[in-house]
Amino acid sequence: MRVLSGIQSSGKLHLGNYLGAMRQHIELQEPHDCFFFIANYHSLTTVQDAKLLRQLTLDVALDYLALGLDPNKAKLFRQSDIPEVTELAWILSTVTGMGLLERATSYKDKVAKGISPSMGLFGYPLLMAADILIYRSDWVPVGKDQVQHIEMTQDMAGYFNTTFGREVLKRPEAKLNEAMIVPGVDGQKMSKSYGNAINLFDSPAETKKRIMSIKTDSTPVADPKNPETCNVFALYRLLARPDEVSALRERYLKGGMGYGEAKTMLAEVVECVLGPARQRREALVKDPSYVQDVLVTAARKARAVAQEVMEDVRDACGIVTARIPLPSGERVG
Numbered sequence: 569m570r571v572l573s574g575i576q577s578s579g580k581l582h583l584g585n586y587l588g589a590m591r592q593h594i595e596l597q598e599p600h601d602c603f604f605f606i607a608n609y610h611s612l613t614t615v616q617d618a619k620l621l622r623q624l625t626l627d628v629a630l631d632y633l634a635l636g637l638d639p640n641k642a643k644l645f646r647q648s649d650i651p652e653v654t655e656l657a658w659i660l661s662t663v664t665g666m667g668l669l670e671r672a673t674s675y676k677d678k679v680a681k682g683i684s685p686s687m688g689l690f691g692y693p694l695l696m697a698a699d700i701l702i703y704r705s706d707w708v709p710v711g712k713d714q715v716q717h718i719e720m721t722q723d724m725a726g727y728f729n730t731t732f733g734r735e736v737l738k739r740p741e742a743k744l745n746e747a748m749i750v751p752g753v754d755g756q757k758m759s760k761s762y763g764n765a766i767n768l769f770d771s772p773a774e775t776k777k778r779i780m781s782i783k784t785d786s787t788p789v790a791d792p793k794n795p796e797t798c799n800v801f802a803l804y805r806l807l808a809r810p811d812e813v814s815a816l817r818e819r820y821l822k823g824g825m826g827y828g829e830a831k832t833m834l835a836e837v838v839e840c841v842l843g844p845a846r847q848r849r850e851a852l853v854k855d856p857s858y859v860q861d862v863l864v865t866a867a868r869k870a871r872a873v874a875q876e877v878m879e880d881v882r883d884a885c886g887i888v889t890a891r892i893p894l895p896s897g898e899r900v901g
Contacts, residue, residue: 569600569601569706569707570600570601570602570603570703570704570705570706570707571593571596571600571601571602571603571705571706571707571708571709571743572602572603572604572605572699572700572703572705572707572708572740573589573593573603573604573605573708573709573710574604574605574606574607574610574647574696574699575589575590575604575606575607575628576607576608576610576611576760577606577607577608577611577615577621577624577625577627577628578610578611578613578614578615578624578760578761579614579615579624579760579765580624580627580760580765580767580768580769580770581627581628581631581767581768581769582758582760582765582766582767582768583750583758583765583766583767583768583803583838584750584752584757584758584759584765585768586635586768587750587803587806587807588711588745588749588750588758589709589710589711589745590631590632590635591635592709592745593632593637593642593709594632594635594636594637596709597637597638597641597642598641600707602641602642602643603642603643603645603703603705603870603873604632604637604642604643604644604645605644605645605646605647605650605699605870606625606628606629606644606645606646606647606863607647607699608621608625608646608647608648609647609648609653609654609695610647610692610695610696611624611625612688613683613686613688613689613692614683614761625646626856626859629644629859629862629863630849630852630853630859631768631769631849632644633848633849633852633859633862634769634845634846634848634849634852635768635845636845639862639865639866643866643869643870644862644863644866645863645864645866645867645870646863646867647699649863649864649867649870649871650702650867650870650871650874652702652871652874652875652877652878653695653698653699653702653874654695654698655878656698656701656702656877656878656881657691657694657695657697657698659728659881659885659887660694660697660698660701660724660727660728661691661694663724663727663728663731664694664723664724664727668693668720668723668724669690669691669693669694671716672692672693672716672717672720673713673716674692674713674714674716674717675689675690675692678761681761681762683761693717693720693721693724694724696717696720696721697717697720697721697724697725700718700721700740701721701724701725701737701738701740701877702873702874702877702878703870703873703874703877704737704738704873704877705738705740706738706740706741707740707741707742707743708721708740708741708742708743709742709743709744709745710742710743710744710745711744711745711749712744712749713749713757714742715742715744718740718741718742719742721740722739722740724737725737725738725739725740726739728881728884728885731885732884732885733884734884736877736880736881736884737877737881750802750803750806751799751802751803752764752765752766752799753765753766753778753779753781753782753783753799754783755783755799766778766779766803766838768842768845769842769845769846769849772835772839772843775835775838775839775842776832776835779800779831779834779835779838780828780831780832780835782799782800782803782831782834783799784798784799784800784827785797785798787827789823789824789825789826790823790824791823792820792821792822792823793820793821793823793825793827794820795816795817795820795821798820798827798830800827800830800831800834801816801817801820801830803834804816804830804833804834804837807834807837807838807841808837812837816830816833
């Protein structure tokens with residue numbers, strides 16, 4: 569199966585990114601044909617500082633490789649190295665009604681959070697659909713809150729195929745991640761946009777400080793506590809071993825344990841999971857040529873697929889392009 573997913577380079581990656589997407593991506597690389605891209609075009613809706621965007625794009629690559637993505641098994645590349653994606657997004661916009669975009673809950677949520685309602689943010693689903701359809705993806709790993717984007721992509725593929733009378737674009741399916749929504753320190757969904765994240769590769773001291781700020785209720789130490797409504801337990805459950813989760817659950821229900829102790833236990837399990845990856849990341853930072861080679865090699869493979877799909881798309885809708893020779897020494901990136 570061909571698996572496709574992307575992650576924005578719009579800020580430091582955090583536990584929500586790892587638990588909601590990256591961990592599953594790394595697990596899927598073994599048995600499937602995986603295409604994972606760094607969504608730097610999407611990031612322009614919130615990051616409009618060139619130097620910062622370049623650094624954040626590199627950071628995403630470093631984080632993935634440090635966490636265990638194997639470039640021999642999965643393709644990791646920059647969205648901007650595949651120009652056919654933006655061409656397909658435009659073509660999809662010509663067959664997609666505004667009503668579909670107006671129903672996008674992610675657009676409404678972000679505007680409600682104070683993000684400027686640019687046309688790029690409004691048209692985000694078009695570019696996301698192009699990202700998926702350009703590689704004829706079978707599966708798109710998502711959380712429950714992102715299923716609407718896949719449904720919109722399915723609709724757009726149908727609009728195109730129906731309009732031009734040919735089955736050119738393949739209908740993708742959502743592959744749900746069990747870690748559907750990862751809570752941030754304030755209890756809302758963890759997000760770079762909301763300022764409530766626990767970053768992946770901050771120092772252990774900074775990470776613990778952030779964890780100790782997680783919002784909890786005012787239940788006294790001696791009283792039993794409900795693990796199902798606790799943000800600390802929700803994160804612990806996603807990171808710890810099953811026996812560790814059961815033991816902590818019992819302590820919640822029994823009483824006699826404060827939230828501070830639970831937060832310390834969460835900080836310990838976070839460091840156990842991320843400590844080795846932090847060391848690998850520090851080594852990768854010292855070898856930028858290797859990271860660049862990984863991105864360019866994968867982009868060449870991904871673009872070969874995208875170019876084939878776009879030939880079929882252009883043929884179906886009547887777009888004619890001349891085969892103009894490219895200057896010698898052309899590079900991807």
